[in-house]
Amino acid sequence: MLSKKCKYAIHALVYLAGRYQQGPVHIQEIADHQHIPKKFLEAILLELRNAKILNSKKGKGGGYYLYKKPEEVNLIEIIRLMDGAIAMLPCVSLNYYEPCEECRDEKTCGIRDSFIGVRDETLKVLKESNLAKILKREKALGRK
Amino acid sequence: MLSKKCKYAIHALVYLAGRYQQGPVHIQEIADHQHIPKKFLEAILLELRNAKILNSKKGKGGGYYLYKKPEEVNLIEIIRLMDGAIAMLPCVSLNYYEPCEECRDEKTCGIRDSFIGVRDETLKVLKESNLAKILKREKALGRK
DNA sequence: AATATGTCTATAGATTTTATAGATTTTAAA
DNA sequence: TTTAAAATCTATAAAATCTATAGACATATT
Structure with a gap:
């Protein structure tokens, strides 16, 4: 959340x-x-x-x-700045990587792959969501 | 996280x-x-x-x-049980829906759509990740 | 009867999140 | 040059959540 x-x-x-x-x-x-x-x-x-x-x-x-253009500010940047990592596990985070304390061995951890998948899909969606698009959507919805 | x-x-x-x-x-x-x-x-x-x-x-x-079969326990179920909602906003959660306090009007909120997208993609990945698959992956990695 | 185990209740420490207060600095305008 | 309006900075506190532990209790096996 x-x-x-x-x-x-x-x-x-x-x-x-x-x-x-x-x-x-x-x-x-x-x-x-x-x-x-x-x-x-x-x-x-x-x-x-x-x-x-x-x-x-x-x-x-x-x-x-x-200061930046609305098209150039996406949700990834905002979330990373405010909340930190977007990934669900520190050991799969691109910008806030940390090894998992719980994991004995990252290389043989069968869990990471799933969360790498989640991370990548999440980034894909959030990358597309910039202020310009959100504002446009908001205006469109408001006119109904 | x-x-x-x-x-x-x-x-x-x-x-x-x-x-x-x-x-x-x-x-x-x-x-x-x-x-x-x-x-x-x-x-x-x-x-x-x-x-x-x-x-x-x-x-x-x-x-x-x-108690359940390993193929029948996926990460969605585990995460929901332990941490609650999978969505990044309460107002787009399928199982733990709550209106966003910050939002004046959900219908005209231009932000929700992005997070509905994130939620759906996340669920798609986590649904595929069950204990049997994770275990199999772990064994495969361990043998190297 | 003795022992090994899960179950339940309560609590406490640590950390993070959310919110507020008050003093200070900067700028514009009167 | 004074005044007022605004951001900036420092400090703190209240609230919530997360993590961990202690101890008494119930149950099953040998």
Whole structure:
């Protein structure tokens, strides 16, 4: 399961994608619209800023705005940043690899293969899911 | 990520699959071979027993043994039992559905579709992964 | 009767997640 | 140049979850 932090991040980013190239949006507005505790959101946005997905402007009239293009921010990147590994086992993670303590020998472990499969299929789907697509889908659904 | 509990369960089950129809195996032996804290393992095996995946025999010469056939126990069942939902969002879970608090309106949420895709692909892979296959794979790897 | 085993209840420690408070810095505008 | 609005930083705490353990109890075998 994704953490709340991660879900908040996704929602905030989709919101900012909807305001792409329309100047900074301040935290309070995002918090209000997406029902996210403001202080928690602060930390999240800061992290997204440090990852160069967002940028910010301080002071009056300031706020956060999308730095990358909406098509260039996919769910893989967001989830990895917020929650870490996408794989279900540390020993099959591409970006957060760690040996499994439980496993005596990784080479003869019959379990890993299944989770390598899960990982690859998951990445395939998430790679296709970028902010632009999500926003488009949202608009399409909203018009019904 | 799978919990330790879940990983312990998988390892214990694979171990018991290797002893299918060879009588009860006692907890201590499984704990020793798979490096699982005995008391923790107790609780896990009990849960698997209540789910009719294992059965047990009390008293001297007792222990746990696989109740279902190895081909009939797949990773979906084990993970759901130990860790709950397989989906990354509660609102797309088949067995543990809950509305997302963060979402104002599920029908117009542009995020769900991606995670429905992830869920379906994940299930597809895990469904194919049963104890018999894992055991077979393990044996094949061990012989090298 | 003695012993070996699973079963049950309770709890505690550790870790992670979620949330909040308050002080500080920066910028824009009056 | 002052004021206000906003992000930034540091610290902490409440809540939830995960991991592990202890000890009493029930049951089956020899």
